[in-house]
Amino acid sequence: RSNTLKMAKAISLLGTEQNDRIVLLLNDSPEFVEAFIAICSMGRIAVPINMALRLEEQRAIINNCRARAAIVEEDTCNALLTDAPQSLHFPEQLVEVHRTSAPDTIEEIGQHFEVTDARLRQPGTRIRTLHYLYNQANAYKNPPLSSPPPDEISFMLYTSGSTGEPKGAMHRQSDIFYTNDSFCREVLRLKQTDRLFSSSRLPFAYGLGNSFSFPLLNGATSVLCREKPSPKVIDRIFAEARPTIFFAVPVVYKLLLDYHRQTKPLDCASLRMCVSAGEALPASLGEQWQETFGIPCLDGIGSTEMLHMFMSNHYDDMRYGSSGKVLDGYEAK
Numbered sequence: 001r002s003n004t005l006k007m008a009k010a011i012s013l014l015g016t017e018q019n020d021r022i023v024l025l026l027n028d029s030p031e032f033v034e035a036f037i038a039i040c041s042m043g044r045i046a047v048p049i050n051m052a053l054r055l056e057e058q059r060a061i062i063n064n065c066r067a068r069a070a071i072v073e074e075d076t077c078n079a080l081l082t083d084a085p086q087s088l089h090f091p092e093q094l095v096e097v098h099r100t101s102a103p104d105t106i107e108e109i110g111q112h113f114e115v116t117d118a119r120l121r122q123p124g125t126r127i128r129t130l131h132y133l134y135n136q137a138n139a140y141k142n143p144p145l146s147s148p149p150p151d152e153i154s155f156m157l158y159t160s161g162s163t164g165e166p167k168g169a170m171h172r173q174s175d176i177f178y179t180n181d182s183f184c185r186e187v188l189r190l191k192q193t194d195r196l197f198s199s200s201r202l203p204f205a206y207g208l209g210n211s212f213s214f215p216l217l218n219g220a221t222s223v224l225c226r227e228k229p230s231p232k233v234i235d236r237i238f239a240e241a242r243p244t245i246f247f248a249v250p251v252v253y254k255l256l257l258d259y260h261r262q263t264k265p266l267d268c269a270s271l272r273m274c275v276s277a278g279e280a281l282p283a284s285l286g287e288q289w290q291e292t293f294g295i296p297c298l299d300g301i302g303s304t305e306m307l308h309m310f311m312s313n314h315y316d317d318m319r320y321g322s323s324g325k326v327l328d329g330y331e332a333k
Contacts (some may be wrong), residue, residue, distance in 0.1 A: 002029065008038035008044035009137035009146065010130060012070045014093045016044055021156070023062055023070035023091065024048045025080075027226035028202050031097050031130070032214055035071050036155070036202075039143040040173060046155040047168070048203035052228075055079055057166070061158050062089065065168055068092040077127065086310035094127045148173055155203050159304045169205075169305045176213045179308040182327045184209070187246065187298065187312050188273070190218040194269075197223035199234060199252050204275050209308040210247040231259035235266055242270035253289055255296065258294065268293045273315060277302055283321030300324055 016022060019261035022039050023045060026032040037047040047065045049058050051073070059080065062070065066175070070091045072080065077096045121317060148154060156168040184190060198210035202224075215222040223241045225232050237243065248256075253276060260266045274297040276288065281299035289297045298314030301323045311332065326332045 004034045004041075005035050005142050006137060007031070007135060008036040009140050009141050010095075010133035011035070011038050011042065011044070011071075012143040013133055013136055013203045014141070016068050017331070018043045019043045019045060019153070020048050020068040021065045023065070023067040023072070024203070025051060025058065025070060025072040025076045026097060027051060027073060028207075028224040029097075029225070030210060030224055031071075031223075032202050033216075033224075036160050040148075040154040041147070042143055043148060043152075045153055047091045048155070048157065048208070050158075050201065050203045051076070052201075053154065053216045054216065061168075062091065064162065065156060069095065071095045071097065071130070077280070081127075083152075090125045092125065093242070094125055095133060096127060096129045098129055098131060119179060139214075141297050150174060157208070157304050157307075159205070169307075171307055175307045176209075177217070178329070180208055180213055182329045183300070183312060184214045184218065184301075185307040186327055187276075187309070187314055189315075190214065190220045190245075192219040194218075194220040194245055195223055195235060195241060195293060196247070197225075197241065198247035199229035200247060200249060200278065205304045205307050206247065206302060207272070210275075231255050231263070235264060238270070239267045244270055245273050245275065246271055247275045247277070250276055250281045250285060253281070253285055257285075257288060257292065263297065268295060271295050273298065275300065277309065280323065286320040290326070298324070 022044050024032060024035055036046050045298050047067060066089060068091055072094060074096045077094055084281060136333065139294045151319050152172060153170045154173045155171050158166040158170065159169050160166065196210055196215050198207045200207040200210065202211055211222045211224060223237060223243050225237060256266060274295055276297050276299045281297065287298060296318055298313040298315065298318060300309040302309040309313055309325050309327065310330040313322065
């Protein structure tokens with residue numbers, strides 16, 4: 001709570017107004033969670049962007065949503081502003097998140113780092129570090145936080161663009177609670193001792209529920225990983241963080257099985273359940289996973305527009321090769 005309020009005070013210094021879009025280009029991290037909650041609670045609109053997208057795709061989303069501000073990883077900020085096309089809409093405010101000691105403003109950045117002319121010349125864009133805003137925010141009171149009207153937009157998630165250009169799916173705060181009351185309560189049945197780890201990242205609708213809203217709303221623990229979740233990284237997290245529920249897409253389960261057989265045995269002793277989504281889980285892959293580790297892998301289907309799963313297998317009602325049954329509260333035909 002205290003860190004989120006500190007983030008809210010920092011964001012209030014950016015001069016944004018009600019319904020302004022604020023982009024998040026952050027790795028899975030506490031800063032992402034704090035910023036997302038703070039933005040939505042202040043009546044702004046959070047726009048998470050997938051860090052794995054190509055630079056031109058990230059720029060296109062920033063342009064499309066007309067962001068007033070962006071909170072970004074340091075290296076991403078450098079890439080966005082260097083050699084950018086003239087037609088790109090630049091946010092008025094850029095906040096850099098440094099993982100080590102950081103300068104405070106663009107002038108200091110120019111003194112400490114090699115900065116191209118293209119970056120320094122971006123018109124109308126002010127660059128500050130989160131560290132600097134935190135220091136400035138100490139002198140201010142907490143900004144007003146209020147519950148939004150039922151139909152007010154709180155965040156936008158961009159689709160994968162599989163049927164064309166990515167589109168911004170607009171969501172209300174209440175959508176988060178709805179998915180918690182449906183998929184999370186019906187399928188996951190979380191306990192406070194659960195530790196959730198998702199290889200699908202927070203900017204995805206799938207990952208946002210897995211790593212953010214479900215553990216937060218149920219008093220469970222979220223395991224966040226800033227690194228790209230390769231089989232080696234996932235193996236280390238299994239051993240060190242001891243998650244009880246793991247979320248991934250089918251290709252990750254295939255990679256982990258290959259890693260287990262060819263490189264090093266996976267320690268899955270802490271897991272009680274695995275969940276697959278993103279594309280259909282082949283029946284043979286799900287069966288191999290359960291035979292190898294003794295842990296069921298529940299396949300389900302959701303979408304960015306629906307925020308999370310609307311159909312899923314259940315722990316006590318499962319059939320590989322099927323996306324399961326429609327969840328309570330949804331209709332399908």
